[in-house]
Amino acid sequence: ALACLVDLAYQFPYYAAMKRIDTSVTAALMSLGELSIPFLAWFMIDEKLTLRQYTGFGVIIFFNIALSMKNSGKLRINTAFWLMLLASNLLAFEAVLLKKIMLNLDWLSTMFYLALFTSVMSLGLLIRGSCRHDIFRHFPQFAGRWKLFLLDEIFGQSAAIAAMYAISALPVVVFTAIDNTEPIFTLLYGAVLYYFFGKSPREKVDPQTIGSKL
8 A cells, every 4th residue: 555655646746847857857867766775675675785786876866967957067956856856766665665565475466456556546536626627627638648548558557567577576776777778768769759750759859969868
C-alpha cells in the first residue's frame, strides 16, 4: 500500500515538471533520485556500495545539473528542477521499498498487489468534487486521444513487468544504473519523430541540442 501511495504521489510533481521542460531533460533529471538510493538501500536492505559506484553517482548528478543550464551558461535551478528532485526521490524510495518487499514475496505476486492497490487509489480521485469535475470535463479530449492512452499503457505496463522482474533479480543500485539509459532513448525517439515523420515531439532536436544532451 505504501509503495502504491508513493507511485501515485510522484506523478503530481512529475507531470507538473513535464509541462515546463523538454521530455529528455525531464527523463535525465529523474535520475537525481539516484543520489539517495545508495543511502536508502544501505539502511533499508543493507546493500553496500563500492567507491566506483559512489563516483558514478556523483558523475550522474553533475551532468543532470548541466542539462538544466541555459544556453548562457547560467545554472537554471528553476521550479521544474525542484519538482523533478521531489519526484525522483519519491521513486528512489519506491524502488528500494519494492526490493525490500521482494525479499519476502515473488515478483508476480508483488506486481498483482501493486496493480490492485494502485487501481483502488486512482479511483479515489473521484471522491473529491473538484477532481471529479475536472476529470469529467476533460473526457471529450480523452475520448479523442484514447488510442494514445492505450498505446502508452501497453508500453508502460510492459516496462513495469520487465522492471519488476529486474528489481527482483538485481541489486537495486545496479537496476537504477541501467535504468539511467532512458534519456538517450527518449531523445532518439524524439529525433526520429521529427526528422522521419515530421511530428513535433515538443522536444528540441536540432543537432546542437542533441549533441549537448548526449
